[in-house]
Amino acid sequence: MAIFSKTCEYAMRAVFYVAQRSHEGYKVGIKEIAGHINSPEPFLAKILQQLSRDGVILSTKGPNGGFYFDAASLNRPLADVVTAVDGDDIFTGCGLGLTYCSESNPCPLHEEFKKVRNQLTHMLHTTTIGKFNLGLIKGKFTLNK
Amino acid sequence: MAIFSKTCEYAMRAVFYVAQRSHEGYKVGIKEIAGHINSPEPFLAKILQQLSRDGVILSTKGPNGGFYFDAASLNRPLADVVTAVDGDDIFTGCGLGLTYCSESNPCPLHEEFKKVRNQLTHMLHTTTIGKFNLGLIKGKFTLNK
DNA sequence: ATGATAAAAGACAAAAATATCTTTTATTGA
DNA sequence: TCAATAAAAGATATTTTTGTCTTTTATCAT
Ligand code: FES
Ligand code: FES
Numbered sequence: 001m002a003i004f005s006k007t008c009e010y011a012m013r014a015v016f017y018v019a020q021r022s023h024e025g026y027k028v029g030i031k032e033i034a035g036h037i038n039s040p041e042p043f044l045a046k047i048l049q050q051l052s053r054d055g056v057i058l059s060t061k062g063p064n065g066g067f068y069f070d071a072a073s074l075n076r077p078l079a080d081v082v083t084a085v086d087g088d089d090i091f092t093g094c095g096l097g098l099t100y101c102s103e104s105n106p107c108p109l110h111e112e113f114k115k116v117r118n119q120l121t122h123m124l125h126t127t128t129i130g131k132f133n134l135g136l137i138k139g140k141f142t143l144n145k
Numbered sequence: 146m147a148i149f150s151k152t153c154e155y156a157m158r159a160v161f162y163v164a165q166r167s168h169e170g171y172k173v174g175i176k177e178i179a180g181h182i183n184s185p186e187p188f189l190a191k192i193l194q195q196l197s198r199d200g201v202i203l204s205t206k207g208p209n210g211g212f213y214f215d216a217a218s219l220n221r222p223l224a225d226v227v228t229a230v231d232g233d234d235i236f237t238g239c240g241l242g243l244t245y246c247s248e249s250n251p252c253p254l255h256e257e258f259k260k261v262r263n264q265l266t267h268m269l270h271t272t273t274i275g276k277f278n279l280g281l282i283k284g285k286f287t288l289n290k
Numbered sequence: 291a292t293g294a295t296a297a298a299a300g301a302c303a304a305a306a307a308t309a310t311c312t313t314t315t316a317t318t319g320a
Numbered sequence: 321t322c323a324a325t326a327a328a329a330g331a332t333a334t335t336t337t338t339g340t341c342t343t344t345t346a347t348c349a350t
Contacts, residue, residue, distance in 0.1 A: 001149065001150045001153065001231040001232070001234055001235060002234045002235065002238045002239075002240075002242060003148055003235060003238070003240060003261075003262075004146070004240065004241075004242070005146045005307075005308090006242065006307075006308065007307075007308075008146065009240075009241050009242030010242070012241055012254075013241050013242070013252075016253055029325090029326065029327085030326080030327075031326095040308085040309055040310080041309095041310090042309065042310050042311070043308065043309045043310075045327080045328085046308095046309085046329095048327085049327075049328060049329080052327085052328085053328095059326090059327060059328090060316085060317070060326085060327080061315070061316040061317050061318090061325080061326055061327045061328080062316060062317025062318050062319095062324090062325055062326060062327080063317070063318045063319070063324065063325045063326075064317085064318070064319095064325085064326090065316085065317065065318085065325075065326050065327065066326070066327080067327085086146040087146070089146055089147045090146060090147065090148060093147045093148070094147075095147075095148060095149065095154075096149075096154050096157055096158050096288070097147060097149070097151065097154030097155070097158070098287065098288075098289075098290060099290050105287050106286060106287070107158075107286055107287060107288065108161055108276070108277035108280065108281065108286045108288075109157075109268070109272070110286075112268045112272065113268070115264060115268075116148075116261060116264050116265045116268060117148075119260060119261050119264055120261045123254070123257045123258070123260075123261060127254070127257065131253070132253035135253065136253065141251060141252055141253045141255075142243065142250050142251070142252060143241070143243075143252065143253075144243075145243060145244050146307095150337075150338090151337075151338065152337075152338075174295095174296065174297085175296080175297075176296095185338080185339055185340080186339095186340090187339065187340050187341070188338065188339045188340080190297080190298085191299095191338095191339085193297085194297075194298060194299080197297085197298085198298090204296090204297060204298090205296085205297080205346085205347070205348095206295080206296055206297045206298080206345070206346040206347050206348090207294085207295055207296060207297080207346060207347025207348050207349095208294065208295045208296075208347070208348045208349065209295085209296090209347085209348070209349095210295075210296050210297065210346085210347065210348080211296070211297080212297085
């Protein structure tokens with residue numbers, strides 16, 4: 001078990017890749033994305049459809065169509081992607097799986113778990129979708145394998 | 146999607162409950178545990194069997210039998226429970242799901258994700274199974290619902 | 291020894307996550 | 321208008337997680 005679901009991992013990888021290509025001025029088809037982030041193509045298509053419905057990513061059909069981001073979207077936090085595909089359990093849920101995480105009726109891990117959760121939340125809110133465009137273009141980061 | 150799997154959540158809740166009862170001098174049957182941590186009884190049985198096989202929890206069959214911890218086991222880190230049921234992906238895995246998390250070929254999130262992962266690891270290694278015994282007996286913490 | 295108790299083990303079932311395939315709709319360019 | 325392109329949508333399939341049930345084995349008390 002990893003921290004994020006497969007769905008969420010693919011979503012984040014795809015978003016970073018599309019952001020980079022948008023920065024370079026291109027729209028990207030599902031095939032190209034799947035190839036570059038090493039994900040099953042039809043499954044990824046479903047994930048991007050979801051992100052598109054939620055308005056996180058933009059898309060157009062037809063020749064020269066594909067997925068892309070505009071300037072405003074590039075500034076959205078990665079947290080929006082996570083929420084769209086996995087909901088907000090990861091931001092608010094109890095570490096031991098209690099129905100509600102609360103200060104007044106906490107589980108034993110509450111105080112320490114809250115710190116971890118807050119740091120994760122902070123990371124996902126301060127990381128924008130376009131944050132790694134230059135690094136990706138320079139080849140500093142990898143998104144496949 | 147929460148951070149831990151259901152299996153792992155039940156395992157941690159069960160372990161804390163059994164630890165408390167061991168501290169009070171009792172062994173606990175699966176029925177009592179399931180009732181107090183609000184988990185499906187047969188499913189929890191499977192989880193505890195796994196922990197028992199891995200030597201994380203102790204058990205004896207027969208009348209007055211049940212699950213329990215000895216003093217040494219009470220000092221083991223909660224991380225051992227997580228590893229036994231979920232493996233160590235959560236301690237070492239890449240946040241974006243790459244096959245290997247590495248410094249030399251990092252994903253974009255690597256630097257920040259590492260911090261989150263390290264804090265989680267630190268929490269699970271410094272929290273012993275018996276750490277909350279007194280708090281639980283005093284009713285400071287909840288393990289059900 | 292014997293019967294009662296309680297975990298261990300194994301087979302099975304349901305639900306959710308992951309993955310695939312086919313058809314439809316929108317867009318483009320000729 | 322028409323053919324080509326590419327995402328959207330819907331139906332279906334597989335795998336993993338989650339959950340249940342039955343039988344077996346070990347232990348205890350009598
Ligand atoms: S109550 Fe469990 S993390 Fe807050
Ligand atoms: S490579 Fe992704 S977290 Fe280290």
